Amino acid sequence: MSVYRISYRYANSFFQLAEEKKFLKNFADDVELIYNTLVQSRELRAILRNPVIKQKDKKNLLSKIFGSKIKKETSDFLEFIVAKGREDIITEIMKEFLNLRDEKEGIVRTNIVSSVELTDDVKKNLTSTLEKRTSKKVKTDYSVDPNIIGGFIVKIKDTVYDASVKHQLELLRKKFSQEISI
Amino acid sequence: MAEIRPDEVSAILRKQLAGFDNEVDIYEVGTVLQVGDGIARVYGLSNVMASELVEFPNNVTGMVLNLEEDSVGCVLFGESTLIKEGDTVKRTKRVASFPVGDKLLGRVVNPLGEPVDGKGTVQFDKYMPIERKALGVIARQPVKEPLQTGITAIDAMIPIGRGQRELIIGDRQTGKTAIAIDTIINQKYTHTEEAKKYGIKPVYCVYVAIGQKNSTIAQVVAKLEEEGAMAYTTIISAPASSPAPLQYIAPYAGATLGEHFRDTGRHSLVIYDDLSKQAAAYRELSLLLRRPPGREAYPGDVFYLHSRLLERASKLSEDLGGGSLTALPIIETQQGDVSAYIPTNVISITDGQIYLEPNLFNAGVRPAINVGISVSRVGGNAQIKAMKKVAGSLKIDLAQYRELEAFAKFGSDLDKATQKILAKGARLVELLKQGQYSPIPVEKQVVSVFIGTNNYLDTIEVKDVKKFEKEFHEFAELKYPEIYENIRSTKELKDDTIHLLKKAAEEFLEKFSK
Numbered sequence: 001m002s003v004y005r006i007s008y009r010y011a012n013s014f015f016q017l018a019e020e021k022k023f024l025k026n027f028a029d030d031v032e033l034i035y036n037t038l039v040q041s042r043e044l045r046a047i048l049r050n051p052v053i054k055q056k057d058k059k060n061l062l063s064k065i066f067g068s069k070i071k072k073e074t075s076d077f078l079e080f081i082v083a084k085g086r087e088d089i090i091t092e093i094m095k096e097f098l099n100l101r102d103e104k105e106g107i108v109r110t111n112i113v114s115s116v117e118l119t120d121d122v123k124k125n126l127t128s129t130l131e132k133r134t135s136k137k138v139k140t141d142y143s144v145d146p147n148i149i150g151g152f153i154v155k156i157k158d159t160v161y162d163a164s165v166k167h168q169l170e171l172l173r174k175k176f177s178q179e180i181s182i
Numbered sequence: 183m184a185e186i187r188p189d190e191v192s193a194i195l196r197k198q199l200a201g202f203d204n205e206v207d208i209y210e211v212g213t214v215l216q217v218g219d220g221i222a223r224v225y226g227l228s229n230v231m232a233s234e235l236v237e238f239p240n241n242v243t244g245m246v247l248n249l250e251e252d253s254v255g256c257v258l259f260g261e262s263t264l265i266k267e268g269d270t271v272k273r274t275k276r277v278a279s280f281p282v283g284d285k286l287l288g289r290v291v292n293p294l295g296e297p298v299d300g301k302g303t304v305q306f307d308k309y310m311p312i313e314r315k316a317l318g319v320i321a322r323q324p325v326k327e328p329l330q331t332g333i334t335a336i337d338a339m340i341p342i343g344r345g346q347r348e349l350i351i352g353d354r355q356t357g358k359t360a361i362a363i364d365t366i367i368n369q370k371y372t373h374t375e376e377a378k379k380y381g382i383k384p385v386y387c388v389y390v391a392i393g394q395k396n397s398t399i400a401q402v403v404a405k406l407e408e409e410g411a412m413a414y415t416t417i418i419s420a421p422a423s424s425p426a427p428l429q430y431i432a433p434y435a436g437a438t439l440g441e442h443f444r445d446t447g448r449h450s451l452v453i454y455d456d457l458s459k460q461a462a463a464y465r466e467l468s469l470l471l472r473r474p475p476g477r478e479a480y481p482g483d484v485f486y487l488h489s490r491l492l493e494r495a496s497k498l499s500e501d502l503g504g505g506s507l508t509a510l511p512i513i514e515t516q517q518g519d520v521s522a523y524i525p526t527n528v529i530s531i532t533d534g535q536i537y538l539e540p541n542l543f544n545a546g547v548r549p550a551i552n553v554g555i556s557v558s559r560v561g562g563n564a565q566i567k568a569m570k571k572v573a574g575s576l577k578i579d580l581a582q583y584r585e586l587e588a589f590a591k592f593g594s595d596l597d598k599a600t601q602k603i604l605a606k607g608a609r610l611v612e613l614l615k616q617g618q619y620s621p622i623p624v625e626k627q628v629v630s631v632f633i634g635t636n637n638y639l640d641t642i643e644v645k646d647v648k649k650f651e652k653e654f655h656e657f658a659e660l661k662y663p664e665i666y667e668n669i670r671s672t673k674e675l676k677d678d679t680i681h682l683l684k685k686a687a688e689e690f691l692e693k694f695s696k
């Protein structure tokens with residue numbers, strides 16, 4: 001079975017539990033913490049993926065790292081994943097959980113790349129426009145890339161709104177490389 | 183050439199820029215997860231359609247073939263080395279399509295419609311999807327008009343009708359392509375004013391070269407240009423050096439172009455040379471996409487691959503303009519093994535096959551058609567009446583000859599009747615021999631077959647048969663031109679024409695034997 005399908009099943013079961021217990025907010029915070037830690041620590045991911053390390057050690061390690069910071073249910077869930085031998089895809093499961101949470105709460109995540117740091121006014125303006133367009137709550141992630149020369153690029157899921165000068169120039173190049181009809 | 187002044191250049195550039203707007207461009211993207219062997223797995227592209235074209239960096243295009251839960255499998259139409267993990271893939275929102283239009287005639291293009299003949303961009307009317315559903319029963323009518331190949335053996339015994347699918351099958355080096363090229367060359371007549379007068383509609387040709395050597399394709403193009411056949415022909419080239427996905431879509435592109443002519447009430451002939459290579463290309467990419475292999479490692483849908491292609495050949499009903507698309511698929515067998523997977527599949531799909539044999543080819547019987555096992559399931563409907571009349575006895579005579587052929591070495595020990603059959607058969611076989619690139623018009627074919635089956639060759643030596651035929655045509659054209667004229671205009675062999683023919687034959691026989 002594909003990783004996608006497995007991680008969805010684990011994430012969904014935990015998500016349903018969270019909803020049932022009405023602790024979605026707390027659980028989501030826990031999951032976010034775990035997810036961020038995993039993304040940042042290559043060593044931790046490597047250890048979890050390593051089949052040579054015993055499950056018991058992995059379990060202990062996880063409870064030592066997160067034990068005090070997360071709710072009991074969450075740490076039980078982690079233990080459950082390890083017991084099932086799926087510790088290699090914990091990152092994917094956590095990500096899937098966050099996706100489910102976003103979907104439930106009507107949040108879309110966007111990446112905004114601009115050539116220079118945007119002012120707060122522009123950011124606000126952009127966010128409200130995007131919220132109007134998607135009719136969802138928009139969570140933005142800003143980054144600066146001088147390579148795009150000017151303008152900005154917004155990425156929402158798979159759709160890109162490209163208003164960068166670099167892309168305009170690229171389009172212009174394409175247009176000129178086509179045969180000129182006089 | 184006139185000089186270009188700088189201000190002219192800037193005027194053109196200004197014109198180009200005028201239509202350029204700088205609004206926000208919205209597009210959908212995905213990320214390459216894995217690439218190699220001409221296949222890319224892409225994450226994202228969540229709204230992509232099956233068989234949609236997608237854009238990779240470095241001007242590589244691809245086509246989506248597999249839609250999976252979390253990723254999309256694409257085949258690449260370019261170098262996979264130009265693409266790396268993490269590259270951005272863009273949707274084009276256009277399913278794989280081919281440009282169609284009359285301006286494509288005379289051009290050599292690749293299966294995406296890009297020119298490969300160095301004659302500049304291709305002008306076209308519109309893009310049509312390369313995969314189209316074949317027409318249903320209501321839109322069709324039975325095949326009834328002949329498509330003259332110009333090869334006597336085929337036109338007399340294995341007639342091909344407009345809208346038919348006739349397979350050309352044989353080992354390598356048996357003259358499969360030669361038949362196809364001769365057929366294209368013979369369509370030149372249909373584009374003349376004379377043909378128009380007799381109600382023969384022009385046939386537009388598409389030659390799809392799949393997995394062939396570039397040199398072979400260049401030869402074909404040169405020959406067709408020399409014969410003036412490129413004026414009504416398009417060549418779609420997917421040579422052996424092109425990626426497997428291009429070879430896979432090439433026949434569909436050809437069918438799409440053929441359908442353009444068919445749907446505008448005209449007639450088209452599409453030659454797929456050859457489908458065994460296409461099947462191999464499809465096998466390659468299916469295996470790379472990890473579809474389970476079946477017999478001879480072909481994927482399970484290899485039958486559908488060919489059936490959906492050949493089903494697009496059709497003769498439209500009069501309400502829809504009466505156009506037609508004739509398909510001549512070619513299959514190369516290995517060591518004469520017609521019971522291999524792909525040959526049996528295609529034999530069962532088509533309306534008949536022309537079987538070429540290396541033994542005959544080496545014995546000097548060219549075209550090396552084995553008329554015993556070659557058939558056309560459309561049959562007599564696709565022949566003019568005159569040909570139908572003379573071809574009946576030709577088939578019987580040759581069948582009898584084949585039955586007794588094994589005894590031929592006993593020579594004079596045989597009885598009179600057997601000897602007679604053998605002598606006649608040998609002369610008929612000789613009569614049906616024909617050089618390459620020399621198609622014969624149907625009225626001449628009728629006359630030749632007539633003199634052959636009516637025993638006028640009995641007294642002629644076998645080696646003189648071709649000479650006799652040639653000189654007889656010269657004689658008759660000079661002295662009795664109305665024979666040809668009658669057959670051409672009425673398409674029948676009436677009693678008075680037969681009478682004239684007999685008279686001419688007797689007269690000439692006397693002269694010839696002197």
